[in-house]
Amino acid sequence: NAGVTQTPKFRILKIGQSMTLxxxxxxxxxxxxxxxxxxxxxxxxxxxxxxxxxxxxGEVPNGYNVxxxxxxxxxxxxxxxxxxxxxxxxxxxxxxxxxxxFFGPGTRLTVL
Amino acid sequence: TxxxxxxxxxLSIQEGENLTVYCNSSSVFSSLQWYRQEPGExxxxxxxxxxxxxxxxxxxxxxxxxxxxxxxxxxITAAQPGDTGLYLCAxxxxxxxxxxxGSGTKLNVKP
Numbered sequence: 001n002a003g004v005t006q007t008p009k010f011r012i013l014k015i016g017q018s019m020t021l022x023x024x025x026x027x028x029x030x031x032x033x034x035x036x037x038x039x040x041x042x043x044x045x046x047x048x049x050x051x052x053x054x055x056x057x058g059e060v061p062n063g064y065n066v067x068x069x070x071x072x073x074x075x076x077x078x079x080x081x082x083x084x085x086x087x088x089x090x091x092x093x094x095x096x097x098x099x100x101x102f103f104g105p106g107t108r109l110t111v112l
Numbered sequence: 113t114x115x116x117x118x119x120x121x122x123l124s125i126q127e128g129e130n131l132t133v134y135c136n137s138s139s140v141f142s143s144l145q146w147y148r149q150e151p152g153e154x155x156x157x158x159x160x161x162x163x164x165x166x167x168x169x170x171x172x173x174x175x176x177x178x179x180x181x182x183x184x185x186x187x188i189t190a191a192q193p194g195d196t197g198l199y200l201c202a203x204x205x206x207x208x209x210x211x212x213x214g215s216g217t218k219l220n221v222k223p
Contacts, residue, residue: 004154009196019154031209033211034208035213039217040216040218041216042116042200042213042214042215042216043155043200043202043211043213044213045210045211045212047207048210050209056209058210076208090154090155092154097141099145099160099204099208100145100160101145101155101157101211102215103154103155104154105152105153105154106152106154107151108206
């Protein structure tokens with residue numbers, strides 16, 4: 001099992017560009033999450049999903065969009081990148097039968 | 113505003129010392145989790161506490177959930193350099209769908 005994989009590992013964007021952060025899990029988990037972590041801080045929930053076809057906003061959803069067409073994939077879309085979106089982005093998943101979240105290795109995004 | 117407040121923010125101690133990290137909120141949580149995060153990696157779960165007043169031990173680490181399920185503490189006995197890292201608490205919402213993270217405690221244990 002690969003667990004939770006994220007691509008890319010690093011990305012530099014110019015203001016106004018768009019990109020999609022990919023997240024895939026192979027554990028057949030229903031729940032998936034996107035967080036952002038600013039330097040030296042905790043994690044803020046952007047969006048989450050409780051199953052394929054169902055998504056909901058977290059604490060800081062503005063400027064982001066998500067979709068969940070399959071159980072495995074939960075991509076995060078930035079439409080108009082802004083410097084305030086410079087952060088490390090973590091995807092996580094968990095089973096509906098437990099509360100342990102499994103995190104991916106993160107994507108470090110810089111918007112200049 | 114942060115739903116979960118962690119203190120202290122930074123802690124630098126000598127090997128062998130004891131320490132306690134606190135995680136406080138005015139909200140009630142279904143469960144409270146503690147994670148440890150190394151630089152450049154995602155957080156890794158240490159423990160989940162579910163019942164008010166619950167105490168769990170993991171080798172030299174002792175975790176406690178407050179009676180009212182609003183706060184938690186992590187106590188490390190005889191800290192080792194390998195304990196160095198960012199410690200994060202996370203509260204599970206009442207509908208069991210999402211988690212709120214604290215701002216983290218950065219621990220440095222010097223040999």
